[in-house]
Amino acid sequence: MSNTPVRVRFAPSPTGPLHMGGVRTALYNYLFAKKHNGTFLIRIEDTDQTRFVPGAQDYIMDALKWCGIMPTEGPGLGGDFGPYIQSERKEMYRPYADELIKNEKAYYAFDSSEDLSQMREQALKMGMPNWQYNNVTRGSMQNSLSLPADEVQRRLDNGDPYVIRMKMPRNVDVRFEDEIRGWVVVNTNNVDDKVLFKSDGMPTYHLANIVDDHLMKITHVIRGEEWLPSAPLHVMLYEAFGWDCPKFAHLPLLLKPDGNGKLSKRDGDRLGFPVFPTDWKSEDGEIYTGYREQGYFPEAFINMLAFLGWNPGTTQEIFSLDELVASFTLDRVAKAGAKFDPDKTKWFQQQYLRGAENALLAEKLNIVLDNKYSLDKLTVVCGLMKERATFIEDIWTEGSFLLERPIEFDEQTVNKKWKDESEALMAEWSTVLSSIDSFVAENIESTFKTFLAEKELGIGAVLPLFRLLLTGKGMGPSMFEISEFLGKDECIARISIGITSLQKV
């Protein structure tokens, strides 16, 4: 086993947008594959054609691409094990189902869905809330185990609809070692005769997933905890086919930030954070916002996701994708579900914004601003503003004054600081400013200090006024750096314009 190349798969069904829990599953698969120089592939599980949602597959691929965790095999990507969409593999599954029937591991069942729901209803009335199609009940149902052989043949020849069910043995302990949870044991008495092949000619998830994982030479099945209960069935199927079983790792769930339960798309609307990696427009026109559109960097999103259920065992929290690959191991994945924390997510984003090169931020900002300003200027703006921003947009909403003259002046600051004598003081300061030869922050600052000393005033009595006139705000970055960036002429102009504006108030 140690010599066989690692191959893992992410197997979403195209029933809608991929939510962040799914992205995390994909991420862990990606990290595990890269860590072991293996292959990460994607397989679309669309065996339930009634739940197909147009656009979902494209959404999934696009989202993974944005996250930077693209598989190397999959639909549209090529690979030696295709096709990678189960509906396109439809013809491959039937022979495997037949094989199980021949080996008496499975059987035909003719009961209709209506028969079954009636059966369950009846059982419920008799105080049995979990009726199952299994070892003890199948004898009284319509199937190739209970019906005479000629009757079975007659029905098959007649084209009666049927499904193929797994013949679960009685009272067998199925055990497997989960990479995260250790040994898991389930008795077959608690597993029903699952449908493997549906009457519409498609396999169910259970059959398709085993056949495909085998054919695609999957070595590790890393998936959500919701699959844990059906893992024993899957183990039984591998045994029934006589195939090697891949290793299993069942990931803890992502929970709502408040209360309990699985994180759902509704929680995002309710609590005001994205649940999806990118925007999704549902068929009825409803829009679910994504992390991308909210302004999160994919690196921050991925970093946050990686830490929801995994940690490196050190105090390092900021990890590039490559660093995650190097550090990731399944044995450091937690067992218990993790409540999603929107605050921590913002913190990760803040860290990445702060750590980014100014020029890079400027490029992103430039796109938002439609190339309206020069990249050089935007680079300085980003450098000045990024310490107090979380998203690129914040840089602009807080720092647009650097490129646009202020139209409004912060009311609170005006009320608090703008006094009768302020106008004269600022006019005087303006004159002093105009006398500075080399208009750089350092000189402006020393000139300012001299000015204060001459006027016998404190910083707090002068600088806020200067800031107000130049930026319209009561807070922000260093005034001396701002002044240098604006340039002498602009500073003097703004002081003059500002004074005029405040006179009217």
Place this chain on the structure above:
RNA sequence: GGCCCAUUCGUCUAACGGUUAGGACAUGCGGUUUUCAUCCGUAAAAUAGGAGUUCGAUUCUCCUAUGGGCUACCA
């Protein structure tokens, strides 16, 4: 209801039988800053409960409680 899985500060988690139970986010309070943010310091904050095993249990076992998942011809 049945089966399975889980349970350390409010949240994410560390501590693979011996620690003053550690870190991060959020929160409170200080310091730095013209201001805001940053940054620095600091405080408060947890082993669900009960039995065992052991010289010693957060750690191992069992029971209870709580939470979650599954219980479809869905994935």
